[in-house]
Amino acid sequence: MNRKKALQAPYLFWSIMFIIIPLCMIFYYGFTDKTGAFTIENITAIATAEHAKALWLSMLLSLVSTLLCLILAYPLAMILSGMNVSQNSFIVVIFILPMWMNFLLRTLAWQSLLEKTGVINNILHFLHLPALNIINTPTAIILGMVYNFLPFMVLPIYNSLVKIDGNVVNAAKDLGANQIQTFMRIILPLSIPGVISGITMVFVPALTTFVISTLLGGSKILLIGNVIEQEFTRAGNWYLGSGLSIVLMIFIIVNMVVSSIFDKDGEGAVL
């Protein structure tokens, strides 16, 4: 028993130092003003036009990105799950390969691809085609989100699909269901836990990102992540930054609770 406790010690130290204490600090700053007195102004500040707009835009862009990821990922997961192991591992590696590279680097690469005088526009210019002007627009941000978070949608859906017993699918066909009916009534409902995990794993990081919006959205488009970042780094207002973080945390917790209701098997535990 003592030995077990001794082994736990480093993790306990880690979680206190880097999770519990920072969280307590966020809550302390979130509920105090500059004089140290209790206030809820930092929380209610979300209602101001500028902050509400940032939160609204974040939600909208994350929702659109999540939806696009889902549309792209589901067929891909189905194709992957229908393959046998040897092919499968090769294709999975090809697909996962970009994930091993730094997230920031990949987003910077998209920036130089999309720039007004970037790679894509040079090619379009060479072919005498109209230029693509999506850098510093919400479209570019969505593109960045979908690109970066797609694997997080594919993997849980893939996991829930491969778990479906082949004979269950055969049973549906045996009972007269055609391909579409089998998909709609059997495969899709049985893969819902994976879909819910995927949605959570794309929506939450998309909602809180500030790197993608900074690099691909320029400084004009402010997401809630950018607002919080600026409060901490530029304005030096830890109180407001913490308050807005708490609001964002509430949104995330609600999302997590909803997803855990649907995902009882812990399909999301793969990542």
Place this chain on the structure above:
Amino acid sequence: MKKELITLQNISKSYDGQLVLDELNLFIRENEFLTLLGPSGCGKTTTLRILGGFETPDCGKVIFDGRDITALPPNKRQLNTVFQKYALFVHMTIAENIAFGLKIKKKSGDYIKDKIKYALKLVNLEGYENRMPDSLSGGQQQRIAIARAIVNEPKVLLLDEPLGALDLKLRQDMQYELIRLKNELGITFIYVTHDQEEALTMSDTIVVMNQGYIQQIGTPEKIYNEPENAFVADFIGDSNIIASTMIRDELVEILGARFACVDKGFGENTPVDVVIRPEDVELVAENAGTINGVVSHIIFKGVHYEMEVMANGFEWLVHSTKMFPVGTKVGIQVDPYNIQIMNKPVSEDEEAATIDE
């Protein structure tokens, strides 16, 4: 004789170059309980999957009611399958599971309701409509799987080792249940199993398979009493398989001693295999039988004693209600009609899986 409902013509199938079925020919009659019996890898499940439409044979034809259905997908076939491990839809209630096929066929709500009630009554699970499959025991899930298949009124029900996951007592109960169902429904059952007792209990016809070839087709009595080769004799029940010589019609030399038998037409001085069931070996007083031996092992089995008797260099397996202690000198005697003569195996698949030394 009832009419032939399904005919398999020259069916061959291989996976990755491994031949699973080789030119299989088989017909199945209407309202027959036919069992495909054999060890794992004998091709029985593949045969069933070809019938169900889940596999396409490399060559050959499946004729159903006079129509070639070889290329027809499973959802267009007039047969339903009960899968190994049941394959129930875990996200649906029992009623929704049973209604699945009927809803696909767009039957009316009242019709479906009646059918669910009827099917649950048939499998003795009335009142289970709103339960989820996970909350049922293995035996109950199995019966739901059967109910789900039969509400569609198939002409043929395919059953893939449906009792494999159940315990012994439940398995025996379900065997009687299946016979009752088959008689009540009046449809054809095609049953796959590796359990010889199951096959003997339920079937009208047994098809014994090994390594992709049919070894013997016949009634349970025929298969048990008159196995055609060493594989069938060995696979169905315990047996003494002894290399012998057919001296002439109705006389065979077993381990140097001459026994009268009833078989004819094997020629003179032909090497053959002889099958004698352990319950057909009679132990008598020393010198009173055809050959003498010594009891070397004895185990009490409940209904009978299982003994091993060493005689003329062969260890005879004997089942008897009389007990002979180890070391007793006994005589061995076999009635002529209990000696089954078989030709020597001509290929590997006809050989006994395990040969008692």
